Amino acid sequence: MTLEKMNISSRIGHLLACFSLFLLALATVAQAGDALSALTFRMAGDELRTRVVVMFDREPELSTLLLQHPNRLVIDLPRASFGFDKKSLEPRGLVTDVRYGLMGQDRSRMILTLRGPFKVEGLRVLKNENAPGYRLVADMVATSDREFAEAIKAQNASTGSTKLEPKGDRIGKNEDPVPPHIFTVMIDPGHGGIDAGAESSSGVREKDVTLAFAQALRDALAGNANMRVMMTRDDDTFLRLNERVRIARQHEADLFISVHADKINLRNIRGATVYTISDKASDNMARAMAERENKSDAIAGIAHEEPPEVTDILMDLTRRETHAFSLNFASKVVQALEGETNLINNPHRYAGFQVLRAPDVPSVLVEIGYLSNAEDEKLMTDPAWRARVADRLAEAIKRFSTLKTGRTFTKG
DSSP, X not given: OOHHHHHHHHHHHHHHHHHHHHHHHHHHHHHHHHSEEEEEEEEEEOSSEEEEEEEESSOOOOEEEEETTTTEEEEEEESEEEOOOGGGGSOBTTEEEEEEEESSSSEEEEEEEESSOEEEEEEEEEEOSSSSSXXXXXXXXXXXXXXXXXXXXXXXXXXXXXXXXXXXXXXXXXXXXXXXXXXXXXXXXXXXXXXXXXXXXXXXXXXXXXXXXXXXXXXXXTTXXXXXXXXXXXXXXXXXXXXXXXXXXXXXXXXXXXXEOOOOSOTTXXXXXXXXXOSSOSSHHHHHHHHXXXXXXXXXXXXXXXXXXXXXXXXXXXXXXXXXXXHHHHHHHHHHHBTTBOEEEEEEEEEOOGXXXXXXXXXXXXXXXXXTSHHHHHHHTOHHHHHHHXXXXXHHHHHXXXXXXXXXXXXX
């Protein structure tokens, strides 16, 4: 074969190879055109309730899966291309992380990691009314470890799933056992971390006072065999207001007690106050107090977002029952503290405290004193006084627990 013929043969081979690559590229483009398009991703809500909305170019066929350690919602889709704006994926509400991508040639997956146990309250695929395409709407609410474990168990029983999931997932026979529930008290020391709360003229900070008293109350309740005592924080840590409520719900708290030591302009006012939640404040002082406490997130540079509104008759009934229990406990606190410490006039007051809004956990906010008053400050920084008042408050808690459970408490 001549050199000229060899060159021609080589060129033909090169052209054929290029044509093959061109056909492969066309096939790839055609396949990509067949893929479902996930166009946008949006989240709204807070640590108690979060809604996720995903827009698609056409109706997606999907399935879901719950996973533990960490708690996740998995959404399986046909092969999809994702056009999400990275900013829309930033942590918000219950969702701490969003991942997505191909799981094979014909399957894609979205994984939402949540900050605690949750329940999928609703997951719908809806046709857009005034635009082409469809949207996935997923509503997730914070729940307890027990409820989430039961959901995992029911899921695995219905699917008969014993397959291995990605490393780190525990499902099927690896479910964690859930201990039997006992009466649970969640003590919430107000403020913490970057949010110091009120500060006295001598430099005593509210976050330190509330933590010290909360620890004294925990110790006063220790040793009761039929009671579990927990704290939202036991060190100098910042927690969002909704995160405090979420922690109480996660552990199925039967009672939530938020401890505070505020500061007001009237230095002669002193003594303890017990607050319960209400849309309408009992007085101007209660309203101002709630407004200050509700700004804790803003102090740490965190914007407050309203959760998606829910109208549910069962939830409304739950709130009413919870509120009745809160009022009952507030009266027991006032009775227990009378004679042991000063109480302000009308010691049971109410206002719209965000930290008291768990719909299913009886909750009160106890103002143990005012850092704006020198006498209150002196008492609140005295370990002996804290121990005495904590003992009285512990007695109120025990009486309330007996009312709620019908069981008396013995040392364990």
